[in-house]
Amino acid sequence: MKPTRRNFIKKVTAASALVATESIARPFASIPNLTKISPNDKIRIATIGMGIQGHFDTRAALKSSSAVELVAAADLYDGRLQRVKETFGASVFTTRDYREILARPDVDAVLVVTPDHWHDHITKDALKAGKHVYCEKPMVHHIDEGLSVIDAWKKSGKTMQVGSQRISGAAFQEARRLLDAGDIGEINYIESNNDRFGAIGAWNYSIPPDASPETCDWDRFLGDAPKTPFDAKHFFRWRNYREYGTGVAGDLFVHLITGVHYVTRSMGPDRIFSSGQLSYWNDGRNVPDVLVSILDYPKTDTQSQFQMVLRVNFANAGSIKNLTRIIGTEGQIEFSENNLIVTKKKLPKAPGYGNYDSFFTFPENVQKDFVKQYETQYPADTRQAEPIKEMRFDSPKEDDQHANHFANFFENIQKGSQGTIEDPVFAFRAAGPVLACNESYFDKKTVYWDPVEMKKVKRKK
Ligand SMILES: NC(=O)c1ccc[n+]([C@@H]2O[C@H](COP(=O)([O-])OP(=O)(O)OC[C@H]3O[C@@H](n4cnc5c(N)ncnc54)[C@H](O)[C@@H]3O)[C@@H](O)[C@H]2O)c1
Numbered sequence: 449m450k451p452t453r454r455n456f457i458k459k460v461t462a463a464s465a466l467v468a469t470e471s472i473a474r475p476f477a478s479i480p481n482l483t484k485i486s487p488n489d490k491i492r493i494a495t496i497g498m499g500i501q502g503h504f505d506t507r508a509a510l511k512s513s514s515a516v517e518l519v520a521a522a523d524l525y526d527g528r529l530q531r532v533k534e535t536f537g538a539s540v541f542t543t544r545d546y547r548e549i550l551a552r553p554d555v556d557a558v559l560v561v562t563p564d565h566w567h568d569h570i571t572k573d574a575l576k577a578g579k580h581v582y583c584e585k586p587m588v589h590h591i592d593e594g595l596s597v598i599d600a601w602k603k604s605g606k607t608m609q610v611g612s613q614r615i616s617g618a619a620f621q622e623a624r625r626l627l628d629a630g631d632i633g634e635i636n637y638i639e640s641n642n643d644r645f646g647a648i649g650a651w652n653y654s655i656p657p658d659a660s661p662e663t664c665d666w667d668r669f670l671g672d673a674p675k676t677p678f679d680a681k682h683f684f685r686w687r688n689y690r691e692y693g694t695g696v697a698g699d700l701f702v703h704l705i706t707g708v709h710y711v712t713r714s715m716g717p718d719r720i721f722s723s724g725q726l727s728y729w730n731d732g733r734n735v736p737d738v739l740v741s742i743l744d745y746p747k748t749d750t751q752s753q754f755q756m757v758l759r760v761n762f763a764n765a766g767s768i769k770n771l772t773r774i775i776g777t778e779g780q781i782e783f784s785e786n787n788l789i790v791t792k793k794k795l796p797k798a799p800g801y802g803n804y805d806s807f808f809t810f811p812e813n814v815q816k817d818f819v820k821q822y823e824t825q826y827p828a829d830t831r832q833a834e835p836i837k838e839m840r841f842d843s844p845k846e847d848d849q850h851a852n853h854f855a856n857f858f859e860n861i862q863k864g865s866q867g868t869i870e871d872p873v874f875a876f877r878a879a880g881p882v883l884a885c886n887e888s889y890f891d892k893k894t895v896y897w898d899p900v901e902m903k904k905v906k907r908k909k
Pocket residue numbers: 496497498499500501502522523524525528544546561562563564566584585586611612613668669683684686699
């Protein structure tokens with residue numbers, strides 16, 4: 449059967465039910481009881497990694513539910529521990545050692561907001577310690593870490609959410625609804641970009657003047673990264689180095705692909721190729737500042753074949769328009785984080801003739817015969833295209849995707865459900881391919897990926 453959008457929707461409910469069942473109910477030696485937290489109980493959280501996003505995440509978590517309370521925080525720069533007390537109250541317990549937080553019985557859930565190379569270690573330790581986990585994106589630093597996080601989550605019986613919060617925003621919810629309704633026909637191409645031009649946008653964040661081996665826990669920061677002497681640039685601008693970060697692909701493509709997977713319900717691509725360069729920010733970083741990747745999505749029972757092109761350009765001194773465009777056979781959806789525009793366009797049955805066409809090159813008598821034949825074959829009612837329809841959706845002003853994303857996490861904790869809108873299976877189906885984008889760039893090769901099993905595979909014949 450041709451994978452039409454409408455067929456797809458009929459099947460998708462069954463398919464996603466299957467995925468959900470598979471991801472949660474696969475038999476394990478022991479699945480601990482998931483202790484519900486009643487809606488009347490407080491959910492006590494601790495943030496591990498109190499840098500920029502640690503603050504934003506903590507605020508969003510507190511805003512999302514009056515049941516949430518911050519009890520502890522960990523960070524490796526003393527100034528940030530001091531700042532936690534200034535911002536969230538002197539009673540918040542602070543430490544450099546996240547294991548002290550995991551040992552606390554008064555912590556129900558942790559927010560893992562450290563550099564990428566710590567995500568898998570802290571997440572697994574936290575699940576093992578019986579904490580619910582909200583982990584920032586990308587879920588893992590390396591492709592081969594993904595399945596072990598999924599396994600740890602399933603075994604833990606705890607709720608886990610990953611932090612590409614845009615999918616909890618109204619524009620993405622609306623885009624998904626429109627695609628489900630088959631509004632733009634069969635998808636054949638998607639493009640999404642995040643361009644910037646500026647030092648802060650290119651990750652050269654401010655370094656505090658008191659940064660030193662005394663105020664920063666450098667050894668702990670390094671974790672599984674190669675041992676090097678203290679370097680404040682590495683500590684505070686870790687995104688610029690592959691040893692700790694995941695480059696523009698892991699940092700930014702991951703938001704783009706997560707959004708696309710959410711609205712299309714796709715499991716992912718099977719072939720990935722990248723090209724890029726370090727064009728402008730020659731400040732010692734070892735990751736590209738321009739990266740373009742092509743991801744091939746295979747035809748399946750639930751989706752048509754399409755290509756997705758992702759781009760980040762940190763040296764775009766031209767005009768910048770960051771958006772995602774999903775193009776189908778009957779229109780397109782163009783959306784940013786706050787709004788979307790759907791354009792519906794359907795071709796008439798009759799192909800037309802004239803203008804830049806061979807018609808005028810025919811001799812006159814042949815042109816007359818052509819017109820006669822054409823009019824018989826295509827009656828007047830098949831010659832009119834449907835008028836182009838355009839609809840715009842603006843997210844309500846009060847829509848807060850970040851708080852919504854946390855609300856989803858906490859609601860699932862309260863319900864006793866392990867799954868969330870961005871659980872580790874969904875999250876790794878986004879993280880795996882973007883980490884493969886890096887692998888393609890650095891190793892100059894095409895990467896083949898099994899989107900169902902979430903594994904790299906050898907080239908298909
Ligand atoms: N969802 C989003 O929109 C979004 C936005 C920005 C950042 N992020 C993610 O958030 C994470 C943090 O980014 P950031 O911009 O806040 O970085 P940051 O450098 O500002 O903060 C990271 C903090 O983690 C601390 N840290 C490092 N290792 C630690 C450890 N082992 N234990 C405790 N603390 C540790 C550091 O001291 C630092 O203060 C990254 O994974 C990033 O991808 C997500």
